[in-house]
Amino acid sequence: MTRVKYRDSDIDLIARMMRAEAVGEGRLGMLMVGNVIVNRAVVDCLDFKDLRTIRDVIFHVQGGNYSFEAVQKGSLFYSPARDVERRLARNVVKFWRQQPSKYALWYFNPYGPCPPTWYNQPFAGQYKQHCYYEPQANTCESAYRY
Numbered sequence: 001m002t003r004v005k006y007r008d009s010d011i012d013l014i015a016r017m018m019r020a021e022a023v024g025e026g027r028l029g030m031l032m033v034g035n036v037i038v039n040r041a042v043v044d045c046l047d048f049k050d051l052r053t054i055r056d057v058i059f060h061v062q063g064g065n066y067s068f069e070a071v072q073k074g075s076l077f078y079s080p081a082r083d084v085e086r087r088l089a090r091n092v093v094k095f096w097r098q099q100p101s102k103y104a105l106w107y108f109n110p111y112g113p114c115p116p117t118w119y120n121q122p123f124a125g126q127y128k129q130h131c132y133y134e135p136q137a138n139t140c141e142s143a144y145r146y
Contacts, residue, residue, distance in 0.1 A: 004041045006093045010054035014038075014089035015081035017058055020070035025128040027088060032101035032127050034092035039105055045140035048105065054093075100125025103143050104132035 006014075014037055018030035025032075040048045040057045051057050060067040070077040081089075101107070106121060107130045114131035116123050121133040135143050 002094050003097075004038050004054065004093055006054055011086055011089045011093070012081050013054055013058050014092060015085035016077050016079070017068060017070060018088060018092075019079075019081065019085050020074040020077035021068065022130065023076065025130065027084075028098075029128055029130065030085065030088055031092060031096055032098070032104075032130065032132065033107065034089055035097055035101040036104050036107050036132070038092050039101075039103065039143060042145075043105065043140055043142045045142055046105070046135060100127060100132040103134045105135055105140070105143060106133040107131060 014034050017037060018034045022029040022033045037054065037057050040051055040060075041054055043049075047062060048057070048060075051060055058068060059071060066072050068077075101124070104124050106118060108118065109129045110131060114123055114126050118131065118133045121136060124132045124134040126132070
């Protein structure tokens, strides 16, 4: 069983985004970024209510900008995915979940310490340079189903 429906082209998108956003944080860091991507595709709430595919998530526009900065500015995102990144992406769509990204719908890399909230969402934890945030209690039950 998989966490989200996907095609080979989706695996490639996730793999490229994981590398672009977290290659400096190793395989575990890339898995955590991939987990947030899958979480956004499976939830039915908040900013992600109308996103149903990996492609929708990767190219989601909010406030006039892409949700993932690498789509706009990232040369790494536009480079072909490597086999190792594709394997990691397959793990994420099939089964992989771990804190602090397990239920997270947001992450970012701050210039300082992780704030206790980000856009009013509670801090779930930090892995290397990225801070992860889960939905506020009782605002997104679907985030905790999968």
